[in-house]
Amino acid sequence: MPEAAASLPLFPLHAVLVPGAALDLRIFERRYLDMVRDCGRAGGGFGVCLILDGDEAGTPATPAAFGTEALIEDFDTTLDGLLSLRVRGRRRFHVLRTRVRDTGLVVADVAWREDDPGASPRLRPEHALLAELLRRMLEQAGGADPAPPLFEDAAWVGWRLAELLPLSMPQRQALLQLDDPHVRLQQLLDGIAEND
Structure with missing residues (x-):
């Protein structure tokens, strides 16, 4: 069932992050370095969505309408000076609308999705x-x-x-x-x- 809407920066990837899964990322573009800094300051996460059209770097890609919030678990600097992150999937969301900041960062208004409360969590x-x-x-x-x-x-x-x-x-x-x-x-x- 959908929950209240929120604003979330998106990191479109050629990957799908599911709740509870870990993902390693290498960050080098300024828009994503700024996003990670802002997430660290606010103590929040960012959204990972599968790319439907476009590439991970350069011009903003078209993200899928559903994604997963990623929370940063660990970070480091690689030998070539890039920021490496270990993130874990938390909550699913549905993208209601997107806008592109002048930095090229895609920000979405999202509705959080939870597993159907009418469905028993017990394995059948x-x-x-x-x-x-x-x-x-x-x-x-x-x-x-x-x-x-x-x-x-x-x-x-x-x-x-x-x-x-x-x-x-x-x-x-x-x-x-x-x-x-x-x-x-x-x-x-x-x-x-x-x-x-």
């Missing part, structure tokens, strides 16, 4: 196979996730699979736009069945 029996698949994927990956696993939570399982499975960007974007975590899981299950 027909999706238990997906939780088991995720458990095995995480065991093979070995790395420590900052959050404890929630294999009974439909939204958590869906987002982790959307992050880890080898999906195309349009497939990942389609999952991001769904409000019902059970519908998201069913689409993942159907996609896995089609690939068998």
Whole structure:
């Protein structure tokens, strides 16, 4: 269900960030360096949207209508002097309108999207196979996730699979736009069945 609108600077990428997922970025354009500085001062995040038309650098790209708020977890400077960021996806949003600042930064008025409150967060029996698949994927990956696993939570399982499975960007974007975590899981299950 949509929440109140807010203003959010956008960082259009040829990538889809889902809630809870981590993403490493290298920042070199002045508009994004200023954006990161402003986010640090305000203690807020910025929006990551899939690019529908254009490139990541240069002229402002056309972003998808749905994206995810990115919060900065860590930053450093690379050997070549660029700013590197580690961000994590937080809340999903729907872009209501955009404007381009004179610096080339795209700023959007967004409505926050939450998972459908009418949908139980508990994993349904027909999706238990997906939780088991995720458990095995995480065991093979070995790395420590900052959050404890929630294999009974439909939204958590869906987002982790959307992050880890080898999906195309349009497939990942389609999952991001769904409000019902059970519908998201069913689409993942159907996609896995089609690939068998």
